[in-house]
Amino acid sequence: MNIEVVVFGVSFVVALGSSIAMLFAKNAVHVALFLVAAQVALALTFLLQGAYFIAAVQIIVYAGAIMVLFLFVVMLLGVDRSEALIEPLTGQRPMAVGLGALLAAEIVYVATKGSEFVIVGGGEGALSALNEDPGNVKALARTLFSSYLLPFEFTSILLVVAIVGVMVLARRIGDAGFLRD
Amino acid sequence: MTSVPPEYFLALAGLMFTIGVVGALTRRNAIVIFMFIELMLNAVNLVFVTFSRMQGTVDGQVVVFFVLVVAAAEVVVGLAIIVSIFRRRRSANVDDVNLLKW
The missing domain is CATH 1.20.5 (Single alpha-helices involved in coiled-coils or other helix-helix interfaces)
Incomplete structure (x- = not known):
């Protein structure tokens, strides 16, 4: 099997898995750490597609500086506050999940079917050159x-x-x- | 350059963007909502990098650079707003900030 396929598979699973884990993590610090994992996996996909400088900046600026700022504010405001479970707008959560699934289906359909309509300039070889x-x-x-x-x-x-x-x-x-x- | 077709990267970006939307709509803590917005920006960055690869130019990567700067400025100002709200109301819950609600 091609090594690039393996790297893409690993980054796909890590990015998607830690994004889903962000949804279910109760503690704000855990959400931040899962976001860091997702960002490092995304940096891998940037590397795979030849965006070397952007991959380095992604790790240094996003996973480094911005997430440290987030964690700093989380610690400043106190981490042990539990999230309120009452909903001021009834049915907001099921609606969000349902419409989100619809949005995901639409985007994945467009991404897989519609990319043949994208005007391709020099193609992949031009970026490699x-x-x-x-x-x-x-x-x-x-x-x-x-x-x-x-x-x-x-x-x-x-x-x-x-x-x-x-x-x-x-x-x-x-x-x-x-x-x- | 990778042999993985770009459609897979676009699908991954779309799924991550959707997770960001759902999280920003369902969570109540203002800081956590901000993190989901960051996730959406990251997914869009992946789309730009993939399009840059498909077009064969670095213009998409330059746009990612600008998205990064805007995201940094947005995080700094947003977190300052959250901290000043927390100072007045002792809470980072977005439902407590309803003074302007109709």
Whole structure:
């Protein structure tokens, strides 16, 4: 059997299994750890498809930085609070599960049947050639800093806005506020 | 490049996205809802990487890069909002925040 099929099978089972386990985990910390497992499995699928830089960034930024932030806030707010079981909207959970199954069936149908209608440019060989000749990181950088330069600059504005917003949100009301001075 | 056909990756992404939707609709803890939103963003990233492979360009991977930045900003602001709600109401349950409810 091909080794790539085995790797894909393992990442498929781990990603799907830990996502389903997220649904049933009671503790918020367990949900976060299952999410980390799913993200590492997804990084494997990125590697399989030739997105080497994105796979590394997925593990460093998502499974590393963002999930640590999540766990930090979970610990800050207290982990032992049990989730309320009363439903303000009756029948919301069965409706969500039923409609979710319908959505899954639709998406899987489109993914398996509709991909023949997708306009394929250079095909898979073109990406392999790009990964060989300039290399994945160089090809990404050339695209990012030429055709996507303006969106790239906008992301820096977005990050500055997020930093200022968090500083405003996180200040204590009673403190000697920096806004009043 | 892998010999596994791209349809399998698209199906995996669709299933994970659906699980994210169901989790965000059924859970009550605001932080857990945020984690399911992260799961949905991850599934969409897999779709972009698969399309990048099918098209033979790196444009899809550049889009994943932008999704990552937006997700980081969203998590930081969202968690700050949750913490400030928790400071006032001693709860991270989304059903307790119903002051603006019609």
